[in-house]
Amino acid sequence: MGTHIILIGFMGAGKTTVGKALAKALDRPLFDTDKLIEEQAAMSISRIFEVYGEERFRSLETETIRNMVSAQGSWVLSVGGGLPLRKENRKLLKQAGCVIYLRVQPGTVLNRLRGDTTRPLLSGGDVKERVEKLLSDRSPVYEEAAHITVDVDGKRPEEIAEEILRKSTGSSIQDKSRDSL
Ligand code: S3P
Secondary structure (H helix, E strand, O other), X not given: OOOEXXXXXXXXXXXXXXXXXXXXXXXXXXXXXXXXXXXXXXXXXXXXXXXXXXXXXXHXXXXXXXXXXXXXXXXXXXXXXXXXXXXXXXXXXXXXXXXXXXXXXXXXXXXXXXXOOOOHHHOOOOHHHHXXXXXXXXXXXXXXXXXXXXXXXXXXXXXHHHHHHHHOOOOOOOOOOOOOO
């Protein structure tokens, strides 16, 4: 296993905020696949979906993690909620480092993403139904993709980061003190 830390999970699970807490605690840079793709394409994720479609977006995700895996240093990476759906991506992530699944309940997702307009997969129609269906379809995939699973509902990002560090004791990500959390 590589030394990087990768956060996976559904939209609204808190991958970016937990990633920030972990990156701070471990003094590592934080990357986010959605941000990298938006910068590279000079376009928002919604616009990429609109103009090129979901499949093209998924290929951009694969390209992005391929590039990240060959990048220098040890980093924390938060990945888009659908990125682990491709088997090839799951393999790349598992080789790159410790993959952590932030498991979230549908109610938390709905509370956090109420009024959100940046996620094309949740726009329009019955959002509750869509979240429940996508979450139940994807849960086994997330479980399979991860080395460690952490439940996030009702916890602060720092608490979750602390739990991740505790659960990963002995793994290669433990190269910095956890006192800074
Ligand atoms: C997606 C999740 C989004 C973004 C895109 C598709 C998904 O990222 O990549 O809208 O398929 O779950 P977040 O998980 O960061 O919201």
